[in-house]
Amino acid sequence: MASKEEIVIVISWKHVVVAIVLIIMAAMAWPRFVERFGPSMSLSTDKPEYAPGDSVKIEGHAAESLLTPLASEFVAIEVRSSEDLVWIDQAITDSSGYFTSSFTLREDSTAGVYKVYAGTRIAQGYATFTVRT
Numbered sequence: 001m002a003s004k005e006e007i008v009i010v011i012s013w014k015h016v017v018v019a020i021v022l023i024i025m026a027a028m029a030w031p032r033f034v035e036r037f038g039p040s041m042s043l044s045t046d047k048p049e050y051a052p053g054d055s056v057k058i059e060g061h062a063a064e065s066l067l068t069p070l071a072s073e074f075v076a077i078e079v080r081s082s083e084d085l086v087w088i089d090q091a092i093t094d095s096s097g098y099f100t101s102s103f104t105l106r107e108d109s110t111a112g113v114y115k116v117y118a119g120t121r122i123a124q125g126y127a128t129f130t131v132r133t
Helices: 005-037
Strands: 040-045 055-065 072-078 084-093 098-104 113-117 125-129
Touching: 040 113, 055 072, 055 113, 055 125, 072 098, 084 098
Parallel strands: 040 125
Antiparallel strands: 040 055, 055 098, 072 084, 072 113, 113 125
């Protein structure tokens, strides 16, 4: 029969194996965890559709994690049509991570889907809107 010391060593090795398996599982799950709970940005416009000459209001929220907003962060904003850079701006998030910006579409804006891109040092997002002529 094994002595008490030998049994403790066997149990100890089982704990090491279980710990290694848990570490491997955590490492495999980390990218999904970060994607779900890591840096994020939501972005939208006040309307889904505009006409040339309309004012477009962009609103967004940036967060470092699910419960931590990105406060006082610079946000680079860019609007592109399918053909060209339409507009570029910079905003700063408030203490809750929210920011807004607006611009007026040119009278000669082309019809189509426009993309709004915004980004901070750690979070990026995009939204789309349509221009109808």
